Structure formats: structure tokens, C-alpha cells
Amino acid sequence: MKPRLLILGASGFVGSHWARAAAAQFEVFQAARHVPGDSPGWLAVDITDRASVDAAFEAARPDQVTLLAAISDIDRCQREPELAERINVDGARNVAKACARTGARLLYTSTDAVFDGTRGYYREDDTPTPPNFYGETKARAERIVAELCPDALIVRLSLVLGTSVTGGGNSYLEKVMGNLRAGNEIISPTYEYRNPLDAGTLAAILLELSSNRDARGIFHAGASDKISRFDLALAIARHVGAEERLIVPQTAPVPGRAPRGRDDFLATDRLAATCRTPIPACREVLQRALSGVDPPVARTDPAR
Numbered sequence: 001m002k003p004r005l006l007i008l009g010a011s012g013f014v015g016s017h018w019a020r021a022a023a024a025q026f027e028v029f030q031a032a033r034h035v036p037g038d039s040p041g042w043l044a045v046d047i048t049d050r051a052s053v054d055a056a057f058e059a060a061r062p063d064q065v066t067l068l069a070a071i072s073d074i075d076r077c078q079r080e081p082e083l084a085e086r087i088n089v090d091g092a093r094n095v096a097k098a099c100a101r102t103g104a105r106l107l108y109t110s111t112d113a114v115f116d117g118t119r120g121y122y123r124e125d126d127t128p129t130p131p132n133f134y135g136e137t138k139a140r141a142e143r144i145v146a147e148l149c150p151d152a153l154i155v156r157l158s159l160v161l162g163t164s165v166t167g168g169g170n171s172y173l174e175k176v177m178g179n180l181r182a183g184n185e186i187i188s189p190t191y192e193y194r195n196p197l198d199a200g201t202l203a204a205i206l207l208e209l210s211s212n213r214d215a216r217g218i219f220h221a222g223a224s225d226k227i228s229r230f231d232l233a234l235a236i237a238r239h240v241g242a243e244e245r246l247i248v249p250q251t252a253p254v255p256g257r258a259p260r261g262r263d264d265f266l267a268t269d270r271l272a273a274t275c276r277t278p279i280p281a282c283r284e285v286l287q288r289a290l291s292g293v294d295p296p297v298a299r300t301d302p303a304r
């Protein structure tokens, strides 16, 4: 019999990929605040409501739980700190308490935004120094999870690239593609470096970590090298044959956008030593994320 896995935030971008991959080894129970229409077997749960969390645990009786549910939009967290606190911190506490009470093993997804990005090459034991409220809530949730569930896995993610299986959620690639399709300019910082990972590779890594009973504590997940957000957007435009002029360099922070780190590179040595899934370079990450993505505009036929 397969172990039972409850995924909180399964309707989101990362959750949709993780739910599909996890079905190979787990009996998966998908949960979100708004259950997608025509989705029998889903659980409706609001992680800010302890009774709702407890009811989901009672229904799924999970051996393992993945907590993805969060406000993951950095600027929204900055604008709506009370909501971000309620979902990202209080919600995480409710879930960690339920795991501690029932003995379910928790995998919590965190972010490179727990670091201020002033130096890059961050290791798992570096002290968090969040540059924005989103990173602050995630760093606080990490501490709560580690305290209440000492066996928990905490996986800090760099930017995740891909398109959502369910069609919704916080996918950077989908936002870029939507703008390219609409002919909109995409203003992209030349000075913000990340080591993104494609959603498929991330799902394979989460599967390995979840299946490894000895793995615990913090892991960093990202590519083996880094790329600026400007070069990333440009590479996406080139790959899909969109006009390169739509990718506009942003060379300094702009008002209204929450502060971000300049170099958030997450060192993945611990992950590479624990998992067999090879850590890809950015080039490969992009290829995997973009395979199957339709061009936003019809390519001009050079013969005409």
C-alpha cells in the first residue's frame, strides 16, 4: 500500500506539478482553499483555520504532508502584510501543529527570498536576512516548522520555471508568455541574479527527498549556475521567437516594487550530495521549462 500524502496548495503552479509526480509513490490527497471545478476527491481547506486543517488531516490521514499553500506574490505580501502574515505564518503554524500532533512528516517549501541577496552563494546554515515582507513571513514559518516538527524537510526554492498543469497560479514563465503574446514590454532587472529550476526537475527532487526517511532539515533547490532576470526574459523571448525589443532592461530598483535581492544564488551542494537527480544548468532548465510551450506569435516564414 502506498503511503498517504496530503498536498496543501495543490492547485497552485508548483503544487500542480508536484501532485502529478507524487502519484508515482504516494496516494495523493490534493487540497486548496478553492477546489478547482469538476475535481472529485479534492479537499477544500483554509490553512488559516485550525478546524479546517484538522478536518483535512482527519479525511486524508496523511503519512506525509507538503505545505505549498502561501501568498507567493512578493509585491502582494508587501502591500497586504496582515494577509501575508495570516496565511504564510499563522497558516504554517496550524499545519505544523497538526503534523506534530498526528506524526505526519512535513515538507515545507520556502524561498531564496529569505536572503537579502547582497552576496549570493547562500548555504543552508546561513542566517536569513529577508529583504521584503514575503521573505520575512517565509523565514518565520521556517523557524516555526523546525521547532514544532524537528523531522521536517524545508526546501528553499529559487525561481521555479514552467507552466501550471492546472492552468493557474504563480508562474513567472506564464506571466512572461502572456505579456509577449499581448505585445507588452517586459521590464526586467539586469542586476537581479537567480538560479532557477524547472518544475519537472523540482518535482523529481521533491520525490527523492520525500522518499528518503533520513533526509531532514533545510535543502536548497536551484540550478547549478545563475542568470540575470533580464537574460532570462530575453532567453524566453528568443526561444519562442518573440520580438527581443519587448524585453526592456531595468538597471535600478523602481518604486512600487518590493525590494529584492541582487544575487540570491542558492548553493545546492547539500542537495547534490543527497539526491541522484542531476542538478541542471540554467540552459537546460530553460529548455525543459519551455519544451511544449507554444510560440506567442506566429513566426514569419523566411521564404515569403
Ligand SMILES: NC(=O)c1ccc[n+]([C@@H]2O[C@H](COP(=O)([O-])OP(=O)(O)OC[C@H]3O[C@@H](n4cnc5c(N)ncnc54)[C@H](OP(=O)(O)O)[C@@H]3O)[C@@H](O)[C@H]2O)c1
Pocket: 008, 009, 010, 011, 012, 013, 014, 015, 031, 032, 033, 034, 035, 045, 046, 047, 048, 067, 068, 069, 070, 071, 072, 073, 087, 091, 109, 110, 111, 112, 138, 157, 158, 159, 160, 161, 168, 169, 170, 171, 172
Ligand atoms: N513559484 C515560484 O517560483 C516559487 C519560488 C520560491 C518559492 N515558492 C514557494 O512555493 C510554494 C508554492 O508556490 P506557487 O508558485 O505554486 O504558488 P501559487 O501558484 O500562488 O499557489 C498557491 C497555492 O496555495 C493555496 N492557498 C493560498 N492560500 C491558502 C489558504 N489560506 N488555505 C489553503 N490554501 C491556500 C492556493 O489555493 P487557492 O488559489 O485556492 O487559494 C494555491 O493552491 C509557496 O510556498 C511559495 O512560497 C515558489
